[in-house]
Amino acid sequence: MxxxxxxxxxxxxxxxxxxxxxxxxxxxxxxxxxxxxxxxxxxxxxxxxxxxxxxxxxxxxxxxxxxxxxxxxxxxxxxxxxxxxxxxxxxxxxxxxxxxxxxxxxxxxxxxxxxxxxxxxxxxxxxxxxxxxxxxxxxxxxxxxxxxxxxxxxxxxxxxxxxTEKFLSEASLVRQRDLRSEFNIPANYKIIGTASYIYPPKFFQKTGIKGHEILLEAFKVLLAKRNDIVLIIAGGTFGGNVSYEKILKEKAMKISKERIFFTGSYIHVNEVISNYDVFVYLSKSENLGGVYESLLLEIPTVSSDRGALPELVINNYTGYNVSLTNPSVIAKKIELLLSRTNTFSLSGKTKVQAIFxxxxxxxxxxxxxxxxxxxxx
The missing domain is CATH 3.40.50.2000 (Glycogen Phosphorylase B;)
Known part of the structure; x- marks a missing residue:
């Protein structure tokens, strides 16, 4: 044929x-x-x-x-x-x-x-x-x-x-960045992080495609409750126009000059997310991408409830999926994953391996x- x-x-x-x-x-x-x-x-x-x-x-x-x-x-x-x-x-x-x-x-x-x-x-x-x-x-x-x-x-x-087997094999060989040393993060601090291209808003939208502004607002809520957390935003701008990335960095500086870090681009996602205690992915439009990596690597994951993401990030089973309308609820789900032992990580890996x-x-x-x-x- x-x-x-x-x-x-x-x-x-x-x-x-x-x-x-x-x-x-x-x-x-x-x-x-x-x-x-x-x-x-x-x-x-x-x-x-x-x-x-x-x-x-x-x-x-x-x-x-x-x-x-x-x-x-x-x-x-x-x-x-x-x-x-x-x-x-x-x-x-x-x-x-x-x-x-x-x-x-x-x-x-x-x-x-x-x-x-x-x-x-x-x-x-x-x-x-x-x-x-x-x-x-x-x-x-x-x-x-x-x-x-x-x-x-x-x-x-x-x-x-x-x-998935090839991904895990490659991930194990990746030289992981030590983000704690790179950004002078204390050993007892929890790292909340995301990783993706930084996409500017579409012409009819006010916020970026990957929901970075929403993540910053949720982190702001968390900062009011705890002083042992940092946020890492990994990934560079998609395309050559970095004006939107500059806007995000300015917004982050207003929230905290010492608790939010931008890593820039990476080659393999495990370079950065291997450092995370919780991975957060608040994309506004998505199929099944963006979260299968963190689930395969058994990193506790919070995602948006948009598109097909709830087919992988299943509430109270493989992680939490959240509405993008309420940063306080997003913050609460992140804190749940930070504050207690859970069995979501292994369930998430098994789910991804079964789907793919x-x-x-x-x-x-x-x-x-x-x-x-x-x-x-």
Whole structure:
């Protein structure tokens, strides 16, 4: 079987290239082709595992129609059994220019952001044809499409490919930063921390995507109760504009000049979160990312209740998930994890390992392909 992947960037989408490699190793009858912009850290990997690697820029501008004609010609020449798109932008090309292509076209949805805006969700569903399907990577995303009246025979649930064994192996080899020494934190102090890119607010929002302002407000509440805590915000700004990061640092200085620290960027998340007593992740829009690392490393975790995060951070079982509307409640949940022994850590690790069972994900991917080809002989 010949599967063509549409990838917007060869710099990211690590889960896509890892899945492609793993499926081909287990099922050698699968052939891959990919249309992806040239360059980026994964471009060489695509060349190793794919029969065809076609350089193409999916940007949208005044030349969209002419680029669409080229795109359609590439598809005709490759003649795949299935087309699999991984981004809303690549899906737009697929939906606009391949409506008459009588083969299965699959959108693997790894993030819910476009589904949380009614116009984009409607556009996604409305633009589909009888040959369009979705692979959803959480129950949250699956339910979005189901509630949008997408027939369940056009929906599949298969989690994103994350190799938990490899992650734990790599984490054990990481040179961990000693944040207590780096920031002169007393040995008896508890470290509350987060780790992610620092994303500025979207144009229609007042606070950043990862909820850093909300975390600062919750920490302010905690500081009024206890004098043995610090907050560490790990990660650098996504992109080159650091003006939002400067605003966060100014806000932090007003709360405390001696109890809040910014680490800057890191290469592996375990460099920093290995220091934490409690990990806090208050993202405003999320699938299952952001918290699986802390849960795998058995770090007590508080997350927002947004998106698919409650599928991993389950109240009173693997940690606490919280509403973003009340910093006092967030502070209370953090303090609960600081102040008592709990069994959440082992439960969290077990839950992540069960969700991201790589053999099950590989097998289900192959079975989805077989099913779609059977439906479209």
């Amino acid at each position: 010949h599967i063509l992947h549409l990838i917007k960037t060869s710099e990211g989408a690590t889960w896509a290239v890892n899945l492609m490699r793993a499926v081909r190793e287990k099922y050698p009858d699968v052939r891959w082709s990919v249309i992806v912009p040239k360059g980026g850290k994964h471009f060489g990997e695509y060349q190793e595992i794919c029969d065809n690697v076609i350089d193409f820029d999916y940007s949208i501008g005044t030349d969209l129609l002419s680029k669409g004609k080229i795109f359609k010609g590439i598809i005709k020449d490759l003649n795949p059994d299935i087309i699999q798109s991984w981004f809303t932008q690549t899906t737009l090309y697929m939906r606009l220019f391949l409506r008459d292509f009588n083969r299965p076209k699959v959108f693997e949805v790894v993030g819910p952001a476009h589904l949380e805006i009614l116009a984009f969700k409607f556009g996604d569903i409305w633009s589909s044809s009888k040959n369009d399907y979705w692979i959803t990577t959480s129950k949250y995303i699956y339910d979005h499409y189901k509630n949008g009246k997408v027939p369940e025979d056009r929906l599949f649930l298969n989690y994103a490919f994350i190799d 069972d790589k053999e099950e994900i590989i097998d289900k991917t192959y079975l989805i392909y077989k099913d779609l080809i059977k439906r479209h002989p």
